[in-house]
Amino acid sequence: MGLGLGRGEPASERIPESARLVVPVMAAGGGSGRSTVACLLADALARLGDTVVADLSARLCSPWPAWTAGAQGGGGLGALPPDRPLSRAEIRDAAAVRPAAEGRWSVLTDGREWSAAPLPLPADPAAWYQLAAAGGWQVLVADTAHPVALDITAADWAGLPGLTRGWCALPYAVPVLCAQSTAGGVHRLQQAVEVLRHCEGMPLQRTVVAFSAASDGRLPAVARAAATMLAPHTAAVVHLPHDADIRTHGLAARPSRIRGRTAGAARGLAAAVLATAREAFGDPLPAAPQPMPAPPPLPSPSPAV
Template sequence: MAKKAQAAVPSLPDGARLVVPVMSPGAGGSGRSTVAGLVASELASAGPAVVLDLAPRLTSPWPAWSADPGDGLVSIPPDRPLRRSEVVAAAARFTAPGDSIWHVLTDHQDWTALPLRLPPDPAAWHQLAAIGGWRTVVADTVHPLTHDIISARSARASGTTAAWSSLPYAVPVLCAAASGTGVHALQQAVHAVEAEGLPLKRLVVALVDQAGDRQPPVVKAALTMLAPRVAAVVPVPYDPALRAGGLREASRLRPRTLHAAAALAGAVLQSAQTAWGTPLGFAEQPAPLDRSPEQTQHRISHQPTHAEVSA
């Protein structure tokens, strides 16, 4: 792995939990999973980090990227109390620059297996990450942000974007391709976020170059116009290693990619510190497991602060 010139990421305090939902305006093609992995790998030096893979198995790149897959989401029982060791054993292991380990919770079943029913509520995933003891929780979401916001607004309901953004210490990252079409979708998404009153000033934008061509003027103009409205705009350069193998062989990533990862992590931390101060406040922790016969069984539920699990 090439050496980075960026300053080291400061450690998150014990008991803190930073939530980073990584989203995109549309259904795909924005580099969302790559950005989620880059953020998690860089923040792994600040404390235990995990990527939550919310995509259905056969649409997700994470199983193919995982050289050390772990037991997978199928091993987490939905009908009995969970222990930290079970949740951590379910996660795939990745090695970050500096040899820090970060994890991914994904589904590694064979393609013929029945699909898992993944909980739609972000609070359930937040609870699962709390059980696992991770300080940085990066959610690789799959919902199209703009459609979600407009649909929720039309139904006068709270959508998935709002639910992720309202979790404690959440700094959303919005990804878009560094192209004319990508920037147009990004601008629409930013308008929707602003109109819905979601935390635009807390938002970090990742503009992903997927072709290695010279940036068109519309992309440069978007960078200039968006920068004052959001927490940060971070360009992610084209990297042939990412295009060829994703994050499976991180040692082949170019120095510019590593600099972009450090910039993304720095922007996320700066946004969190601006919103909540330094150091980041403590997150609520799951209660110890009651081992009596009358214990209340823990499930992946909608209540992230009342899990009955052991440390």
């Protein structure tokens, strides 16, 4: 697929209640626009199913606590004890809720004060899938924190599956690989794609590439050339335009600040993700494993009179 808005506008019908769509948003390194892509993508996917973003970065390395400050709800990941089963209500109450262009979506992040002890987050992608599924969300957008090429190479040398493979193996996963449309960003992306191409079992044909423009105007020649090279090997290549307001103010919970062309490109990215999922797994998406949430606690017995 060439540049533009992906495979047309997203289908109007929602994904089936029993289906689950996992979208790990990944990059070869920092400065790729990964969190911005995850945010815009969640906003666009919210019209298709109950959506949550899982923030996998450490508290002081993540923009999400600032982006969700003042949002409705949100005890945060620190409110979810790791040593006991959790009810659906507990999981959902921990998430911050953001308004979307149509509806709303949720964010699981660590919103505690900067001075709080670091929160040990699970590394296993299956743990995040289980948390999202037990919380009842249909779409999980994972804002990952690991560098893709390094993770795959290190895992192969160690004889381990690695985080990238773990995310891609979840039901039903469509990876989104992000890069800035600069010479450095394109080089890191091409290196990551080369690693994906030569490692067995990596679903490059099921991967959507998202280029984030670093400035207004036409996509640079180096990014256009990369898109041409990537098109036969990936599911889609989508261009997200430069948005000066996002660059200046970030993505706090103010959807009205997102420009129309940026929102349109995000809808195109969501369309590419959904079309890829349906082509790979079936249309409609089949039912997916759903871990059973813990039952609500029983009321305490009344004291004897």
